[in-house]
Amino acid sequence: MTTTSLIQQRICLTVQGTVQGVGFRPFVYQLAIAMGLRGGVKNTPQGALIDLEGSESALKQFLRRLQQEIPPPAAIQTLTQQSLALQGFDRFQIWPSDRAGDAATAQILPDLATCPACLRDIFDPHNRRYHYPFTSCTHCGPRFSIITALPYDRPHTTMAGFELCAACAAEYGNPSDRRFHAQPNACPRCGPQLEFWPTTEQPSTPMQQAIAALRQGNIVAIKGLGGFQLLVDAQQGAAVERLRQRKHRPDKPLALMYATLAQVRRDCEVSEAADHLLTSAPAPIVLLPKRPGPTLLATAIAPHTTHLGVMLPTTPLHHLLLQQYGSPLVATSGNPAGEPLCTDNPAAHQQLAAIADGFLVHNRPIQRPMDDSVVQIVQGRPQILRHARGYAPQAIQLTSGVETNPRILALGAHLKSAIALSLGTQVVLSQHIGDLETPQAIARLEQTVADWLTLYRCQPTALACDLHPDYSSTGLAQALAQRWQTPLIAVQHHYAHGLAAMAEHRLTAPVLAVAWDGTGYGPDQTIWGGEFLQITDQGFERLAHLRRFALPGGDRCSREPRRTAIALLYACYGDEAFAMTDLAPMQAFSAPQREVLHQMLTGSFNSPMTSSMGRLFDGVAALIGLPQTVSFEGQAAIALECAAAEGSVSGDYPFIVSATQPAVIDWRPMVQAVVCDRRQGVAAPMIAAKFHCTLVEVMGAIAQRAGVAQVVLTGGCFQNRILSEQAIQYLRDRGFAPYWHQRVPPNDGCIAVGQVLAALRHLAHSRS
Structure with a gap:
């Protein structure tokens, strides 16, 4: 060892990234102790600060290991280093957090599903947290839903009102314990508690009362991590129908929660990617293909769809409930139709009283509402x-x-x-x-x-x-x-x-954005929605769009695809369209109603013009006999996608692209061909599949004309898996670089x- 390597130095590290609420400070503490370094680490409103003194070689080794060995979910985004005069530290400590300073920029960790170690605790009869539904550590549990201020410390969470017992305090203060500075740390002696409303005289726990209510076919509102959920037995058809009626949700698919992955596999096809998602720390609802064959699930859970929305338990409370219940439960958001998620016990009792028969609640406050991710x-x-x-x-x-x-x-x-x-x-x-x-x-x-x-x-x-x-x-x-x-x-x-x-995707211009959705206000004060935009350093240029068509009744078209279908027919055939009473959209209206629509379209009365791809999906769905009216956004488009999944076809329908700038994509030849196929008895799945292929050809035609390598697929229409995957492959095969949303939604x-x-x-x- 050289003399230089023994010279004492001091460096100060400013760390930004996911470094709060993830065991980062204990990791730094243990690493510094192992390297024989002195100083301290603390949270700041911007991230974490590490102040170190030691030999040059030890400091270099610390820096290398800090970045190479950091345990997930902690992550370093930026690390800046500053050399300072020696302070004379005599040991390494975890210092109190800084609470003052400029705007907080520290990354806040999302809520994390229960980790395997905590699961072992709650199912171990010899553990003091046996069957405790609020068990967590630095690797799991509530974060964003309970934090009240930065930096992330217990006094800055909704756990501040729960004083740690001696055993929990010892864990909280021990740097070698996985619950060191785990802000939600608690146990049955000092932490949140469950209640069931209405209480019964039977000597049973709140959990047992909730399970008994579910077995009887009742609807139970449970206070989860970020808000209330409505639960019902997924195998009791009458109970599922009752939930739909009370929540005024006649058609939209309902999510399911299973106790284990093995149970999921009985009803769904689970790929390796889906397996990873279901068991990951975020533990979202994952859309999975239904497994063909008989099932015990109620048919009303996800009617007329090819997929089920499935999740595994996300908290100890859910694990305990599902394990004891033994079969899957419907788990949908706890809110009346059109209203926000309920989070507060008294308010939830009032707002959900007309829906739920019982309430499984706890006394840990929820700082901010949090739906389940999909x-x-x-x-x-x-x-x-x-x-x-x-x-x-x-x-x-x-x-x-x-x-x-x-x-x-x-x-x-x-x-x-x-x-x-x-x-x-x-x-x-x-x-x-x-x-x-x-x-x-x-x-x-x-x-x-x-x-x-x-x-x-x-x-x-x-x-x-x-x-x-x-x-x-x-x-x-x-x-x-x-x-x-x-x-x-x-x-x-x-x-x-x-x-x-x-x-x-951290892309720079130029980029071709294929932006397809239901509605968006254009600078020309019309409704856009079937757009090809070239994004430049200065802004954007509208390269192409769908040929505009009328929406008789305006916003009513989003709830009545039959209206849009009639508008498409009128654009293709004029007044003759109203004689096509053999088509489903015309049959969906009475003769007097059709006459009103005729007058609206001919007189341009309450019929705004649009270039919306979302409405084109709706109209084509109605034309081929799929839903004429809908109860939730995207229902008709989902039906069209599901139909396409059942069809197989080669080729596409005709369309015309104008030579103007911006180019106009004339869909009328396609709609006329769809009508012809429908009248000749071609099955709806075949038409739906061919329609999807046509839209991919449209993308390819405009991409070739634009000559921009980078193509992004964005907007609610690209929630359509078939459309997205066909477009991605088509563009790749022709030398383009397609990008699609993954971390943020393609929708609004x-x-x-x-x-x-x-x-x-x-x-x-x-x-x-």
């Missing part, structure tokens, strides 16, 4: 459809060169509402909030904005919103901009979609991310 698998990779428990909040790193000094708060869209906030070199996406269709949902958006600005100790320097003037999120953004006297940047909907995909849940990026671009260009 994920599907596209091309063997996970694709988040609902960004919530286990994934939110998510930090998305921006490409180098993007100006991020401004603090941008983006309010998102109207459906699948979520917000985003720029923090340094990253954009943080919130949890799914929901559709802003009710005053309660709008109030939840306002609460989420206030919560985020308090949590991140941030005052925005600018706001971003959707271009649509009537969105509730736009209205809130306008009110906040006026209150705070900050700039407001309105962002075109499909441009935001494209930028969100670019941010996720991604809009806020794109709005932030658009606002940053706008501000940067305005200064140049």
